[in-house]
Amino acid sequence: MAFFISAATHAQENIAINDLLNEANASTYSHPEQAGKIASYIVSQNESDKIHAQAKLILAKSYYVRGIYNTAIKNALEAKVLAQKTNDEAIKFETLVFAIKLLRILDLETVAEKYTNELITLKKHTKNNELILKIDGKLKQDDALVLLKSGKYLKADKSLKNAASLISKTKDSIAKNEIDIAKFDLLLKSEKQQPKDIALKDFETISTSDFEKIQVLDIIGRQYFHDKEYQKAISGFEDALALSINLPNIQFKNKSLEGLSLSYLALEDTDSFFKYKQQSNLVSTQIVTDKNLATNTVFNFINSYLNDISESKVQQSYTSIYVLGGSLILLILIGVSINYMYTSKAKEYLTIYKYISPKQTDEKPQPKVENIDKSSIIPEETEQMLLQKLSKFEMGKKYTKQEMSIALLASQFDTNTKYLSEVINRHKGKNFNGYINELRINYIIEKLKTDPIYFNYKISYLAEECGFSSHSSFTTVFKSVTGISPTKFMNYLQHQKESA
Structure with missing residues (x-):
């Protein structure tokens, strides 16, 4: 790039800078690191606000493609401020649209809505019909993604169609591909169709860059997983993982690792499950940290911006600042909890696997008590006799009787x-109620594992079958013993049986 710097005239320098901008912009989604280096060089030069805004925007996009949201939002917000200083409506539009996209990803809906209103204001003031068309298309696209995220699939489908119709007239290939990918995601979530068939057929036309290919492969992998075609799902996730590492993009890398860990769990390949889940946990920690930093970046940016406006405007803005500040703090706390969520998922999978895996012989003879606790009031011979009777009791099913109590069992054992x-x-590590409840839950789990007819029964029947007097008490105890609800457990167990 030395020959650009040493160019003879200012005009030639401008041409060189514009060429660099075009080159960086063209390679943002295919070679983000290269695009970022070019953009950083342009930022380092003493250029106009417009050139700086364009370079900052490319830099923001290059970090977005790499899944590094903190640096992406920082550059996006700076690009927006620079764009506002110019009279160029196109760069104002581009910086606003990209900032809104990132804010939606970070769940900063309040700030995103504020910028959306700025986009609407830009539309009202411009006389450029082509720009108006672009704004309408982007507003519809943003609306569709918000609806998709909130699970309003019918409305999302309608907005996506409207957005596609508008954007097709602007010849914005990136926006068109984003809408196509959103359509496939919608098909998967609404379960109306098989997106993998469409995605496989139109793969080359939809995905022109690795960034887009990863998203399509993730959708295909999720669809195969949904259809219980786990080996095909693994193939899709592995291809997506390879691309995400090569790009690189830590967000997609984590999604691929998560998809692989779930697929191997479904195949009961615990070694592969642990391998990919461990990698996913490491990457997810980076993601949570990055998102928390990104939220702080937005918060600090807003504070800095408000400090620059007049005191009177600050007074008028206090209410909205408190609301926004509270929302951002809440989002930070939510972000911190994401890491806990990943850890909890792994624990839940292990809990399910523990109960659905083939039962191993773990019946060990009760060891003779060598050292009786000095505080014990039970003769050693009586203690051994009670342990033997408890062992026989556990092999039967008297514990499923609702009237079973410690008094009744003691009388049956000829003791007090x-x-x-x-x-x-001392020997079971729990009180009588906990002991009986665990026996009952293990009993009904074994029934579910060995007799498919139990899947047809209501939870209330299952509760009565194993000795509980109510649906609610059964559900509460089941969750306390296994870590998950009976419905969730049954769904997963049935899913395993169907895919076997």
Whole structure:
């Protein structure tokens, strides 16, 4: 790039800078790191606000494509401020649209809506019909993505069609591909059609860059997973993972790793599950940190901006600042909890696997108590006798009787409740109620695993079958024992049986 810097005239320098901008812009979605380097060079030069805004926007996009949202939003907001200083409506439009996209990703809806209103204001003031068409298309696209995110699929479908119709007239290929990808995502979520068939057929025409190919492959992988074609799902996720590492993009890398871990879990390949889940947990920690930093960046940017406006405007803005500040702090807390969510997921998968995996022989003879606790009031011979009777009790199903109580069981064992309670506490690690409840839950789980007819019964029947007096108490105890609700457990178990 030395020959650009040493160009003889200012006019030649401008031509060189514009060429660099075009080159960087063209390679943003295919070679983001290269585009970012070019944009950084342009930013370092003493150029106009318009050139700086364009370079900052390219820099923001290059980090977005790499999945680094904190640096992306920082440059996007700076590009917007620079664009506002110019009279160029096109760069104002581009910086606003991209800032809105990032803010939506970060769930900063309040700020995104503020910028959307600025976009609407720009539309009202411009006399450029082509720009008006672009704004309308982007507003419809943004509306569709918000509806899709909130699960309003019918409305999202309508908005996507309207956006596609408008954007097709602007010849914006990137926006068109974004809408096509959103359509496939909608098909998958609404389960109206098989997006993998469309995506495979039109793969080359839809995905012109690795960034877009990864998204299509992720949708295909998720569809195959939904259809229980786990090997094909793994193939899709592996292809997406390879592209995400090559691009690189940590957000898509994590999605691919998560898809692979779930697919291997479904195939009961625990080694592969742990391998990919461990990698996913590491990457997700980076993502959570980055998103938290990005939220702070937006918060600090707003504070800095408000400090630059007049005192009277600040007074008028106090209410909105408090609301926005509170929302941002809440979002930070939500972001921090995402990491916990990833960890909880892994624990939940392990919990399910523990119960659905083939039962191994773990029946060990009760060890003879060598050292009796000095505080124990039970004779050693009585203690051994009670342990043997408890073992026989566990092999039967008397514990499924609703009337079973410690008093009833003690009478059946020819002992007193004090002795029986102490033996259960010391040898089973829980009180009588906990002991009985765990036996009942394990009993009904075994029934679900071995007799498919139990999937046809209501939860209330299952509760009664294993000895609970109500649906609610069964659900509460089931979750306390297994870590998940009975409905969720049954869905997963049935899913495993169907895919076997």
